Amino acid sequence: MEAVKKVEGKAYPWGAKNIDTDIIIPAHWLKTISREGLGRGAFESVRAQPGNIFDDPAYAGSPILIAGDNFGCGSSREHAAWALADMGIKAVIAPSYSDIFSGNAFKNGIVAVVLPQEAIDRLVEVAKTDAVTIDLETMTVTTPFQDRFAFEMDPFRRDCLMQGLDEVGLTLARDTAISKYESSAAESRPWLVRESSNAGVAVEAGGRT
Amino acid sequence: MASKPLTLYEKIWAAHVVERRDDGTCLIYIDRHLVHEVTSPQAFEGLRMAGRRVRRPDLTLAVPDHNLPTTARIDAAGNRLPIADIESAQQLAALERNVAEFGIDYFGATAPEQGIVHVVGPEQGFTLPGTTLVCGDSHTSAHGALGALAFGIGTSEVEHVLATQTLLLKQSKTMEIRVDGTLGYGVSAKDVVLAIIGKTGAAGGTGYVVEYTGDVIRDLSVEGRLTVSNMSIEGGARSGLIAPDETTYAYLKGRPMAPQGENWDRALAWWRTLPTDAGAQYDKVVQLHASDISPSLTWGTSPEDVVPITGVVPDPESFADPAKRIAAQKSLDYMGLTPGTRMQDIAVENIFIGSCTNSRIEDLRAAASVVKGRHVADGVRQALIVPGSGLVKRQAEAEGLDRIFTEAGFEWREPGCSMCLAMNPDKVPPGERCASTSNRNFVGRQGPGARTHLVSPAMAAAAAVTGKLTDVRDLMGAQ
Numbered sequence: 240m241e242a243v244k245k246v247e248g249k250a251y252p253w254g255a256k257n258i259d260t261d262i263i264i265p266a267h268w269l270k271t272i273s274r275e276g277l278g279r280g281a282f283e284s285v286r287a288q289p290g291n292i293f294d295d296p297a298y299a300g301s302p303i304l305i306a307g308d309n310f311g312c313g314s315s316r317e318h319a320a321w322a323l324a325d326m327g328i329k330a331v332i333a334p335s336y337s338d339i340f341s342g343n344a345f346k347n348g349i350v351a352v353v354l355p356q357e358a359i360d361r362l363v364e365v366a367k368t369d370a371v372t373i374d375l376e377t378m379t380v381t382t383p384f385q386d387r388f389a390f391e392m393d394p395f396r397r398d399c400l401m402q403g404l405d406e407v408g409l410t411l412a413r414d415t416a417i418s419k420y421e422s423s424a425a426e427s428r429p430w431l432v433r434e435s436s437n438a439g440v441a442v443e444a445g446g447r448t
Numbered sequence: 449m450a451s452k453p454l455t456l457y458e459k460i461w462a463a464h465v466v467e468r469r470d471d472g473t474c475l476i477y478i479d480r481h482l483v484h485e486v487t488s489p490q491a492f493e494g495l496r497m498a499g500r501r502v503r504r505p506d507l508t509l510a511v512p513d514h515n516l517p518t519t520a521r522i523d524a525a526g527n528r529l530p531i532a533d534i535e536s537a538q539q540l541a542a543l544e545r546n547v548a549e550f551g552i553d554y555f556g557a558t559a560p561e562q563g564i565v566h567v568v569g570p571e572q573g574f575t576l577p578g579t580t581l582v583c584g585d586s587h588t589s590a591h592g593a594l595g596a597l598a599f600g601i602g603t604s605e606v607e608h609v610l611a612t613q614t615l616l617l618k619q620s621k622t623m624e625i626r627v628d629g630t631l632g633y634g635v636s637a638k639d640v641v642l643a644i645i646g647k648t649g650a651a652g653g654t655g656y657v658v659e660y661t662g663d664v665i666r667d668l669s670v671e672g673r674l675t676v677s678n679m680s681i682e683g684g685a686r687s688g689l690i691a692p693d694e695t696t697y698a699y700l701k702g703r704p705m706a707p708q709g710e711n712w713d714r715a716l717a718w719w720r721t722l723p724t725d726a727g728a729q730y731d732k733v734v735q736l737h738a739s740d741i742s743p744s745l746t747w748g749t750s751p752e753d754v755v756p757i758t759g760v761v762p763d764p765e766s767f768a769d770p771a772k773r774i775a776a777q778k779s780l781d782y783m784g785l786t787p788g789t790r791m792q793d794i795a796v797e798n799i800f801i802g803s804c805t806n807s808r809i810e811d812l813r814a815a816a817s818v819v820k821g822r823h824v825a826d827g828v829r830q831a832l833i834v835p836g837s838g839l840v841k842r843q844a845e846a847e848g849l850d851r852i853f854t855e856a857g858f859e860w861r862e863p864g865c866s867m868c869l870a871m872n873p874d875k876v877p878p879g880e881r882c883a884s885t886s887n888r889n890f891v892g893r894q895g896p897g898a899r900t901h902l903v904s905p906a907m908a909a910a911a912a913v914t915g916k917l918t919d920v921r922d923l924m925g926a927q
C-alpha cells in the first residue's frame with residue numbers, strides 16, 4: 240500500500256448525511272472481479288441528477304470528499320472503499336462513519352478523518368473555491384484561510400497509513416511465529432496436513448453425499 | 449488442581465492461537481479455507497498486486513456455486529456450454545485463472561464433485577471437527593455442525609487468510625442453545641432452527657458463538673445438524689457449533705479428504721477430547737423444548753418472523769415493540785399479506801428445494817417421500833429441485849428420486865446456489881410467492897419483488913403438490 244502522510248487538493252464540498260454504501264456503489268456493481276473500474280459506478284444515483292457535484296468540472300478529480308454524519312452505513316461491501324479509491328479519493332472528512340466502512344477505508348489506504356459538524360460546515364464553504372490539506376503528521380486539516388482543525392486517529396492506523404503498511408504485510412512480518420505454530424500443529428495434529436491436488440481425482444467414497 | 453472446565457469453542461480457540469496481543473486480539477491459525485467465485489477475485493488481485501503467494505494452497509479448496517446457472521453445463525457432444533451472463537462468466541473465468549495461478553485445489557463447473565461450498569466441504573471430509581474453517585460467505589456457519597469453528601469473512605480477510613493462513617480475532621462470548629426432548633411427527637431440523645430464530649430473534653446471537661446442545665440436536669443426522677448450524681447467522685451468530693460425536697465420526701470416515709489409517713485414529717482420539725466439559729460456563733443459555741416445535745415457516749422478511757404452519761399471519765399491532773410493529777407492517781406490505789389470514793390458505797407460485805441449508809440427500813429424500821404419487825399443482829409455475837452437489841445429485845439419481853420429482857412435474861437441476869439468491873438465472877418473478885428451503889427471506893433476495901416463505905424440504909414439497917402453504921403432516925403417510 241502507498242504511504243500517505245498528507246492529502247491536499249480540491250475537495251468535493253458535499254456534506255450529505257447518512258450516505259450508505261448502496262449510494263456509494265450500487266449493488267449491481269458487485270459482480271465485478273476487480274477493485275479497479277468501480278469508480279465509474281461510484282455515486283451512480285447521485286450522478287443521475289443534473290448539476291451534481293461529482294460531475295461538476297470545478298471538483299473533478301478531487302482527492303478529498305467532505306461528507307455528513309454516518310458515512311458508509313448499510314451493507315458491509317468493501318466495494319464502497321474500492322469505488323472511492325478508484326475515483327481518486329484518498330481521504331474522507333465527516334463527523335462519523337459506520338465501523339465497517341472506516342475499517343474498509345483503512346484497509347484500502349483511505350484516510351477517514353473525523354471532525355465536528357462546525358468544522359465540516361466551514362470546510363464545505365472553503366472547498367467551494369479553495370484547496371484543503373489533511374496532514375497526518377500534525378493531525379490537522381488546514382485551509383489557505385488560517386483554518387486549523389485538529390483531529391484524532393487510532394495511533395496504530397495512523398502509523399500503518401503513514402508507513403504504507405497493510406494488514407497482510409503486518410501479519411506477514413509475524414512469519415516466524417506462524418511457521419513455528421505450523422510445525423508444532425503438524426506434529427500434534429498431523430491429519431490436518433492435506434495432500435494437495437485431490438481435485439478432479441476419482442472419489443473413493445463416490446456416491447456418499 | 450483440576451483445570452478449568454472449557455467449552456468446545458474455548459478448546460478450539462486455544463488450539464489455534466498463534467500469538468496473543470496485549471489488547472486481547474489473537475492471531476488465529478486457519479486450518480481450512482473454502483473459496484468461491486464471488487468474494488475471491490479481488491482478494492487474488494490484491495495478492496497479485498503485492499507480489500504475494502498463497503501460503504497454504506493445500507489448506508484451500510475452491511468451487512464455483514453462486515453464479516453458475518443450474519441448467520445443463522455440457523452439450524450432448526460433451527462440450528462445455530457458455531454462460532450467458534457476461535459478468536457471471538467473468539467471475540467464473542477469474543476463479544479458474546486464480547486457482548491455476550496460485551495452485552489451489554478446484555472442483556470446476558463440470559466436475560462431479562462440484563456443488564455449493566457448504567455442501568462440498570463436509571461431503572469431501574474437508575471440514576473436520578476441531579478445525580478453524582473460513583469462507584467468504586456468511587453461511588460458513590454450517591460447518592459448525594461437525595464441530596468446526598467456522599465463520600464467514602469479507603474479501604480483505606479472504607486475502608489475509610490466503611496470504612498468511614491466519615486472522616486477527618477477538619474471542620467471542622458463548623451461548624448455549626439447548627433443545628431437549630424428542631421431535632414430533634413431521635418436524636424436521638429446519639423447523640428446529642426456525643423455531644430457535646423465532647425465539648432468539650435475528651440479532652439474538654450477535655457477538656456470540658453458539659453451541660447447540662440437547663437430545664434433539666444429538667438425535668439429528670449430520671445433514672440435519674448442517675441445516676441448524678447453517679442458519680446460525682440468521683440468528684446473528686457468526687458460528688454455530690455442535691460437539692462431534694459418533695454420528696459425526698461415522699459420517700466422516702472414509703470421505704476423500706478425511707484422515708486415513710493411523711491419522712484417522714489419532715484424529716479421533718483428539719476429537720473425543722473436544723466436547724464441552726461438564727461444569728463449563730456459557731455466557732448465555734437459551735432453552736427450547738421439542739414439544740414446542742411444530743412444522744414452521746416464515747411470514748415476513750426477517751428470518752425471525754416465524755409461525756407454525758397451523759398459525760395465522762400476525763397483526764402488526766400485536767407486537768409490543770413499536771419498531772417491530774412498523775417493521776411487521778412493512779413486511780406484510782411487501783409480502784402482500786393481510787393479518788389473520790391462515791398460513792395454510794396462502795397460495796404459492798414457486799417452489800425451491802435447494803441451497804446450502806437443505807439440498808443434501810436426506811432433504812431430497814424427505815421431499816420425495818411427500819411428492820411420490822402426487823403431482824405439482826396447477827397454480828405452481830416453477831418448481832425446482834437443485835441438489836447441493838454433483839455427488840448428492842448422483843446419489844439421488846441412483847435412488848430414483850429424480851424420476852419421482854420429474855414425473856411429478858418438478859425440474860431436476862444441476863448443483864449450485866440457484867434460487868437462494870438472485871445472482872444466477874433462477875429467480876422468483878416480482879410479486880410472486882415462493883415456498884423455499886433456503887435461509888433468507890430478505891426483501892428481493894430471490895429476485896426483485898420476490899416473496900419468500902422459508903420452509904423445510906417436506907413442507908416445500910407439500911406446498912408444491914397442493915399449490916398453497918400446507919401442513920406436511922396432513923399429507924404424510926396418507927395418500
Ligand code: SF4
Nearest residue numbers: 587803804865868869
Ligand atoms: S446456497 Fe444461498 S446461502 Fe448458501 S452459499 Fe449459496 S447463496 Fe449463500
